[in-house]
Amino acid sequence: MKQAFTGFDPAFEHRARLAIAVLLARHGEVSFAGFKQQLDLTDGNLGAQLRRLEDEGYVELRRDFVERKPVTWYRLTAQGNDALKRHLAALQQLIGAG
Amino acid sequence: MTENDQLKQDLDYIATAVRRRDRPAGVPAIFFLWAAIIAVGFPLVDFGQHLPRIFGAYWLVAGFGGGALSWWLGERDARRSGINDRELGRRYGLHWGIGGLAYLLTMLPLLLERVPPRQGGAGFLFTTGLLYALAGVHLERSLLWAGLLMLAAYALLTAFALPYTWTIAGVVIAVALAWAGLAARRARTQGGRA
Numbered sequence: 001m002k003q004a005f006t007g008f009d010p011a012f013e014h015r016a017r018l019a020i021a022v023l024l025a026r027h028g029e030v031s032f033a034g035f036k037q038q039l040d041l042t043d044g045n046l047g048a049q050l051r052r053l054e055d056e057g058y059v060e061l062r063r064d065f066v067e068r069k070p071v072t073w074y075r076l077t078a079q080g081n082d083a084l085k086r087h088l089a090a091l092q093q094l095i096g097a098g
Numbered sequence: 099m100t101e102n103d104q105l106k107q108d109l110d111y112i113a114t115a116v117r118r119r120d121r122p123a124g125v126p127a128i129f130f131l132w133a134a135i136i137a138v139g140f141p142l143v144d145f146g147q148h149l150p151r152i153f154g155a156y157w158l159v160a161g162f163g164g165g166a167l168s169w170w171l172g173e174r175d176a177r178r179s180g181i182n183d184r185e186l187g188r189r190y191g192l193h194w195g196i197g198g199l200a201y202l203l204t205m206l207p208l209l210l211e212r213v214p215p216r217q218g219g220a221g222f223l224f225t226t227g228l229l230y231a232l233a234g235v236h237l238e239r240s241l242l243w244a245g246l247l248m249l250a251a252y253a254l255l256t257a258f259a260l261p262y263t264w265t266i267a268g269v270v271i272a273v274a275l276a277w278a279g280l281a282a283r284r285a286r287t288q289g290g291r292a
Contacts, residue, residue: 015112018112019112019115022112022115023115023116026116027181027183027185028182028185029182029183030180030181030182031180037118037180066177066178067178071180073182091105
C-alpha cells in the first residue's frame with residue numbers, strides 16, 4: 001500500500017530511524033546517550049541506525065566533552081529535515097486514505 | 099500483522115519516545131538555590147532595617163550571581179541529559195527575562211515611595227506566584243502548585259494585613275520552591291532524567 005504514495009523514504013521506514021529524526025526535529029541536538037534513554041535501544045542497534053542516517057546525509061555529528069567524557073551530538077541536516085517533512089506528509093496521506 | 103497494524107505500532111513507539119520529554123521536570127538544584135537565596139534575602143527587609151547597605155549588596159550579588167549560577171546549572175543539566183534543545187532554552191530565557199522585568203516593575207512603587215517598604219513584600223509574592231504558576235503551565239508542571247501556593251499566601255497576606263510581610267513572603271516562596279525541587283527530583287527518579 002505504501003508504494004502507492006510518493007514521498008516515502010526508505011531511510012525512515014525503520015521506526016527507530018523515524019523516531020531519531022522526529023526527536024532531532026523537535027529538540028535540535030541529541031547525544032548518543034540521550035537517544036539511548038529516549039528510545040530504549042542497545043548501543044549496537046542505535047549506532048547502526050544513526051550510521052544509516054549519517055550515510056544518507058540526513059544527520060551530522062559533533063564531538064564534545066561533558067565532564068571529561070567524550071559525547072557525540074547529532075543534529076538533522078537541511079536535507080534530512082526536507083526528507084522527514086516529505087516522509088511525514090506521505091504518512092499523513094496514507095493514514096487519510098486508510 | 100497487517101501493514102496498518104505495523105504502522106500503528108511504529109507511530110505509538112515514536113509518540114512514546116517524543117512524550118518522554120514533553121514536560122521536563124526541571125532542575126532541582128535551581129529550585130533549592132533560589133529557595134535559599136530568598137529565605138535569607140526577604141527577611142532582611144523586616145529584620146535588617148539598620149543595615150540597608152547589606153540588603154542592597156546581598157541582592158546585587160545574590161540576584162546576578164543566582165541568575166548566572168541558574169543558567170550554568172541548566173546548561174550543565176541539558177548537557178548531562180543528552181538533549182540540547184535551543185528552542186526550549188529560548189522559551190525559558192523569554193519567560194524568566196520577562197520575569198526579571200516584572201520584578202523591576204514590582205519594585206517601582208517602592209522606588210517611587212508610593213508604597214511603604216514594609217508592605218512591598220506582598221507585591222513580590224504576587225509576581226513570583228504568577229511567574230511560577232505560568233511556568234507550571236508552559237514549562238515545568240512541578241512549578242504550578244508552588245505558584246498557586248504563593249498566590250494563595252498573597253491573598254491571605256493582603257486580606258488580613260499581616261505584619262512581617264517580607265518574612266512571610268520569603269518563607270512561603272522558599273517553602274514553595276523547595277517543594278517544587280523535591281517534586282522535580284521525584285519526577286526524575288520515577289521517569290529517568292526527564
